[in-house]
Amino acid sequence: MKRWLFFLALLALAGWWLTRPVGFAPGDVSERTAGHVPDLANGERLFNAGGCASCHGRIEDGKPQRDIMAGGLEMTSPVGTFRAPNISPHPDQGIGGWTALEFLDAMQRGVSPQGRHYYPAFPYASYARMEATDLLDLKAYLDGLPASDHVVGGHELSFPYSLRRGIGLWKRLYLDADPVIEVASGDAVLERGRYLVEGPGHCGECHTPRNFAQAMDPGRWLGGAPNPEGEGRVPNITPGRASFGDWSADDIAYYLESGVDPDFDVVGGSMVAVQENMARLDAADREAIAAYLKALPPVE
């Protein structure tokens, strides 16, 4: 009996240890960003590639807007409703005054300045693959947007998902900053495409099926998934689906630019906001994304 208690206590302690939020070591970040001067144009590019406004933009006519990151969008999921927080530079309601380290911990380790875990509904599992200097540029861009004192309510989640601590275990198993797909090393276009898709673009968050623990399945990367909003499916965008394999790289780049596919159908669903963000990138970035999608291992 006593022995059991001892083991239980040990297990609880191990669990507590394993699920604790782990940020970056300050020295690690300063090393990766030493001497970096923020580039606002690049920050805006990452703001668009990352789709921050699609979740954090203030709501008007039921749709998030791109001008003020006041938050408030309600995201329904099987475990409850998430509300996108205010990430405008407001000192109290937003993220004004955050240090670079706090911002990087949030964006890449899913840890808040108070040392709590964020839910992966905030796609940090993808942003974890971004360059630290790109994130500093993004932060400088966000700091220049208008501040809003809009107060966003908390999430409404069912038990046990309402407990943030459990996310620690999820992160230990699935939070991984390494690239998902091998590309020919030295191919700058494919590497750029991979960076944009797997990192800031977070395409896998919708297009990759998830396992029992709600983590993206790297073995079926971008192979299509049930639509998290309920109805319909998010399509397979690997060459393994015949009707998509037929698209040329040029077709894909044009779709990302205009929203019009090779059959002259027009984009719909949650892809509309993504496409409108992609339309704001440089043509070379859309071409790199297209080249990467064409080079993906096919998922049947």
Next chain:
Amino acid sequence: MKRTVLIALALLPVSLATASDDPIAQRQDLMSETREALKPLIGISRGQADFDAETVSASLAVFANTAEKAPALFPEGSETGGDTEAKATIWSDRDGFDQRFQDFAEAVAAAQAANIASAEELGPKLQDVLGTCKGCHDNYRVEKE
């Protein structure tokens, strides 16, 4: 000649019957016509085809026809069936949906009033119209794959 007329006559009631019975098929046909009308406009705006004012106005007329006829083709009771990609939000938020058709009609009317005379002038007007196609497809249509 006579024979084709006869065949056409024989087929007529059938197609009328399916057309009038099934709003899902009707609205999908209308959207497909819209897609066909979009094709030459994309060709011109991408510089793959020469500008032709008649082609542009013919396409815009098809869009205007869609904007006028389509709203009536989403009656109660046509929420499911066939391979419809219509989303349930159409019926839970009818006003929002009708407003999107209104936005579409206005963008098309503005393009028609602009007397577009070159591929350069077509570009931005086409963007506006496409914006209203997307502005409806984002919340009221769902991909089934």
